[in-house]
Amino acid sequence: MDHYSEQLDGIFQALADPTRRAVLARLGKGPASISDLAEPFDMALPSFMKHIHFLEGSGLIQTRKQGRVRTCVIEKQRFQAVEAWLSQQRSLWEGRTDRLEQFVTKAQAEGD
Amino acid sequence: MDHYSEQLDGIFQALADPTRRAVLARLGKGPASISDLAEPFDMALPSFMKHIHFLEGSGLIQTRKQGRVRTCVIEKQRFQAVEAWLSQQRSLWEGRTDRLEQFVTKAQAEGD
DNA sequence: CGAATAGTGATCCATAAGGCTAAGTATCAT
DNA sequence: ATGATACTTAGCCTTATGGATCACTATTCG
Structure with missing residues (x-):
């Protein structure tokens, strides 16, 4: 759970x-x-490179240099971390949590 | 849509x-x-408040003050923007770039 | 009323983000 | 071998972020 974080x-x-x-x-x-x-971007190359490095650092892309050309590839499986987080979040408000649900219901009753 | 971005x-x-x-x-x-x-957080309240303001500014939560207590509520719809973006992204690498993208964009607009 | 509670406002600080230029390195093409 | 191409490295700058403190207002409770 905190592996994602x-x-x-x-x-x-x-x-x-x-x-x-x-x-x-x-x-x-x-x-x-x-x-x-x-x-496509109106930006100096070193500035643009920072974005590439950021993306690579996050694992969302991978890059490889052959000759003088660096080729970038998307890392699709990395997006699963986002989807997993979204699912977790959704499961919370859909009441798929055992004991907590009573508390939730109570809190919402008081909140309304 | 740039508003969307x-x-x-x-x-x-x-x-x-x-x-x-x-x-x-x-x-x-x-x-x-x-x-x-x-x-739960080891953080001064004003520091914590910045996070609340940030969340409210992004539209992910809403807050309302009654008496001296400010109550925060999650804005579930807002998460749709993330799912929409993920769908769009997935549609790109799955090679279907026409109908789904429109559906997603429309769903997002209605989510507002 | 007076005190505790719940949150605000106003700085301040260190670091990170996102942009720039200028100069350097390594290929590739001729 | 020279020059163009495709990045890289190294600084520098400005603003944003995430934290802290101190002082303050506004409710609520005894």
């Missing part, structure tokens, strides 16, 4: 930036080089 | 902190006051 910090933070989400969207269609990925 | 910035950023995720988990079980929410 460290990963989630990085993953959610990686997702909190529009440039990085756009990169992920692009990589969703298939691998690409740094310069291909950077091309 | 800005929402995601805030939402993902809100989710990128373990304290805030813990607050959401707690609120998933039902409404709670600020001091109830703050109690």
